[in-house]
Amino acid sequence: MNGNVIVGQSGGPTSVINSSLAGVFKTAKDRGANKVYGMIHGIKGLLDRQYVELSDKLNTTMAIDLLKRTPSSYLGSCRYKLPEIADSRETYEKIFAILDELEIGYFLYIGGNDSMDTIKKLSDYAKETGSAIKFMGVPKTIDNDLAITDHTPGFGSAAKFIAATMKEIIRDGLVYDYPTITVVEIMGRNAGWLTSAAALAKSDDCEGVDLIYLPEKPFDVEKFIKKIRNLSKTGRSIVVAVSEGIKTADGKFVFELAEHVEFVDAFGHKQMSGTAKFLANKITAVLGLKARAIELSTLQRCAAHMTSRTDITEAYNVGGAAIKAAFEGETGKVVVLKRVSDDPYMCITELADVGKIANVEKKVPLEWITDDDYVAQDLIHYIHPLIQAELSPIMVDGLPRHLKVN
Amino acid sequence: MNGNVIVGQSGGPTSVINSSLAGVFKTAKDRGANKVYGMIHGIKGLLDRQYVELSDKLNTTMAIDLLKRTPSSYLGSCRYKLPEIADSRETYEKIFAILDELEIGYFLYIGGNDSMDTIKKLSDYAKETGSAIKFMGVPKTIDNDLAITDHTPGFGSAAKFIAATMKEIIRDGLVYDYPTITVVEIMGRNAGWLTSAAALAKSDDCEGVDLIYLPEKPFDVEKFIKKIRNLSKTGRSIVVAVSEGIKTADGKFVFELAEHVEFVDAFGHKQMSGTAKFLANKITAVLGLKARAIELSTLQRCAAHMTSRTDITEAYNVGGAAIKAAFEGETGKVVVLKRVSDDPYMCITELADVGKIANVEKKVPLEWITDDDYVAQDLIHYIHPLIQAELSPIMVDGLPRHLKVN
Missing domain, CATH: 3.40.50.460 (Phosphofructokinase domain)
Structure with missing residues (x-):
């Protein structure tokens, strides 16, 4: 393993974005990662040197199980679009200086299409400057509007x-x-x-x-x-x-x-x-x-008390697959979901070029919207497997338990 | 057992109002009731001769278990205030004619303080006219604003x-x-x-x-x-x-x-x-x-997917206690909850005169509202046991299952 891992969350939260974080952390650790850092408030927080060492926080299996059931971004989020490289090289120099200081080899970012823009720019800059850091995107958004992936976790x-x-x-x-x-x-x-x-x-x-x-x-x-x-x-x-x-x-x-x-x-x-x-x-x-x-x-x-087990598992898997791919040398990619079978439903992960996903918005095909102001059976059939099964909340004192950052 | 049972639901629905209906039905049947009718849309529907025989609908233990998990009033509801007896004797004559026709001996009404007014008027009229029908109120309201009872189911x-x-x-x-x-x-x-x-x-x-x-x-x-x-x-x-x-x-x-x-x-x-x-x-x-x-x-x-087991059980119990009391000859009463112990929490049912509950609104005592715009620990302590434990929804095809009327 060449260097440490850093992971951040960005954009609007979902009920399962922390399951992806769990997938990144657990898979990284299982595969022998040294340190796994978490950016606080995404790339914006990192620019202010805000980060935590996740092993200090996620030090029990119970903590990881609670993390999967905790809504909203555990590490905090940001809505911050990186400037174009040509417009502000100093921003990139600053980020890479911090990454080098932390001996980061792998940079993972969990977010929607705005966030994938961050992965694109950082990996472009790395390529340009010969940095060996690997940059990988982990998709999330409740909106399901990312291109290429069959659907989005969340x-x-x-x-x-x-x-x-x-x-x-x-x-x-x-x-x-x-x-x-x-x-x-x-x-x-x-x-x-x-x-x-x-x-x-x-x-x-x-x-x-x-x-x-x-x-x-x-x-x-x-x-x-x-x-x-x-x-x-x-x-x-x-x-x-x-x-x-x-x-x-x-x-x-x-x-x-x-x-x-x-x-x-x-x-x-x-x-x-x-x-x-x-x-x-x-x-x-x-x-x-x-x-x-x-x-x-x-x-x-944020209704983490009513999540889909299918979704939680897939969110975990895209996180795990992203760090695995990064360890194997991939960069400038996003993990996507590919539906290999509809009935029985089966989905695997693949890699896609981040440039094909960043800033692209996938809409509902018009043929799936019917003239009587309803949706087509095909659309219902498409969504149906994604809501299946449950991950029961861990109820403590009458209420769902979450993992608190501090 | 002298006659059949009829039960109705009135006012705004709650997540557990059907658990009270289950309690009335099951206890009535267990205690040897002949027919148990349900008014459709409460007293207003009854005036239009809208009712069902509940044994036809609640004919399996699964149906009763689904009923407990079904939000909103299974029998339909109404917001209908009976006129004063002196103002419209014909309304009361009509109601009692229908009840006699159905050979009703016991009339149960599940509702809030507006609904208890209905029980009060009907039992007053029965007393006045020498009718042997027993009238009992079953409390429900999410608002918790009923007098006498420690709290309200819902x-x-x-x-x-x-x-x-x-x-x-x-x-x-x-x-x-x-x-x-x-x-x-x-x-x-x-x-x-x-x-x-x-x-x-x-x-x-x-x-x-x-x-x-x-x-x-x-x-x-x-x-x-x-x-x-x-x-x-x-x-x-x-x-x-x-x-x-x-x-x-x-x-x-x-x-x-x-x-x-x-x-x-x-x-x-x-x-x-x-x-x-x-x-x-x-x-x-x-x-x-x-x-x-x-x-x-x-x-x-209506969020029946997140109910309190304590609440569901108490809702069932007030329904059961109401029909039991009616069978024992009580009338013009409401079942109330009495907290006999705070820690461990224990609650029993008692009877109260409906006149003391109808149209009375119980507010939060001012000493439970603090000067720093918050609530007192005593208030939190009061609510705390009421949210404890869960009744898991029966999930079918990824969604909580309900019992449908038709």
């Missing part, structure tokens, strides 16, 4: 939480003797993967949602109201799943049709909220029907 | 869901390297019991929430902003729990300070939303800090 658990709570919300909506209309807002800026998971609620014991709207297809407010009017004539309760990011034909976000406070994050993404609220108010205003809005909100990415 | 599971998700939200908020302020809105119109459950998040592995605001104490927006300003100087993330129903000193709801759509339900209660959103916007507007609002929303009353 998506399955978020999808399971969405489908499970949707079943509960549907049951809740059926309670009264008058129809209620419930509009549930699900995360997804440009890709509708998470929202389409609402379709999995439909089963022998559940009526399912009535309508599903993804950002991939233009949203027509008038048509929507008309559809609700027709459905409401059946006299039953209606549940609608909408992506926060649905847009009208002229490219305007539906939530922008309402008045509200807006701001932009470090990557230039608009922060949004209020799509469901806007639609529920519209239904009440135009049709005079009782409508409520529910935002599943942050729980989608 | 509260413990909602409290557990709130504490568990609060831990996850706190962990999520700590992720970034800049402080975020999260305002979490929790159900509770006039009573702050549910919001105070946020205090249970604090434990060895969790920092807990920073501030808790209940409707029992006037809320001062300026003081709140000042408090946030001071806390934000520590540079760490802040999580605040607020009741949806917090009010200013002049009795105005905080959410009324913002512009929004408002309407009133059948009991004259204002429908509210937007307290957390209003406060988060205020923080951003006045202090320029990043603040987000999360409404735990409907999930608080």
